Amino acid sequence: MVGRPLRPNKSSDPTVKKGTWSAEEDQKLTAYIRRYGIWNWAHMPNPAGLARTGKSCRLRWMNYLRPNIRHGNITKEEEDLIIKLQQLLGNKWAAIAARLPGRTDNEIKNYWNTRLKKRVGYKNKLQIPIACDIKVKPNHNNGSSHPYACLPTIDTPKLEAGIGSQNEIPTMSENSFCTSYGVQYDDKTSENSWYSPCSVTEEEERLREQFLALRDIEIEENFCGMYMHSGATDPALVCMQQELVYHSGSCQDFIMDLWGK
DNA sequence: AATCAGACCAACCGCTATGCC
DNA sequence: TGGCATAGCGGTTGGTCTGAT
Secondary structure (H helix, E strand, O other): OOOOOOOOOOOOOOOOOOOOOOHHHHHHHHHHHHHHOOOOHHHOHHHHOOOOOHHHHHHHHHHHHOOOOOOOOOOHHHHHHHHHHHHHHOOOHHHHHHOOOOOOHHHHHHHHHHHHHHHHHHHHHHOOOOOOEEEEOOOOOOOOOOHHHHOEEEEOOOOOOOOOOHHHOOOOOOOOOOOOOEEEEEOOOOEEEEEOOOOOOHHHHHHHHHHHHHHHHHHHHHHHHHHHHHOOOOHHHHHHHHOOOOOHHHHHHHHHHHHHO
């Protein structure tokens, strides 16, 4: 983008420059970081000879100047991966970017908002739910209020037809006492959100929060494991190969172990 | 050639997380 | 333990580009 005028400065410091970075500024920042490294963004602009905020310098470096940034079109493979990771992780752009070597969170966010959101949003409408559907595993032994009776099970994201079929997951019966969580699609935001068809107790909510936290760990571990044992050199390729399938069974076992202790 | 609308994307802002004293 | 400084993240803005009319 060229010649972007300065925005109104709410903090109104006339000595701080805003707007598009010039080639000279880029050169100054790059040269300074190469020589002294990154030690403190807030105190860097002055000695680097830049009339910018540290925040602005950091953003410019992270999104444009730092080495190994891939400038250029997003490939079809990257696009597919973004879509799948967004369905899996939500709008965690930094986390998604970490799985696409050379791509920045800002770039992926922009790409999603301008190109993929509408397309995928429409697709989501046709196959709701996309996000993980937490259900309650009935306690077949006694049907009591024992914590195991409220143990949530997880429906794998419907990334591909045939993956994570609802039939594979034990689901609650209509007269079960526990709450089922589902996902509903919001037209305005193009996002999926949680809903509960019946009342949710604080305990159930707490359990769900714990489960979601554990699920995040599981996702990270699955990814690392896939990458480390695949022999591949590019994490993006590993993701494509493995389809980032999220193993509901192992996740349940993981939680069972935890509660059992 | 001029105009317009939508797409694109760099950069800003506000908020939260983290680290340090 | 609380307060402050810094880093990082995600949402939003608005100027430029581009294709259609």
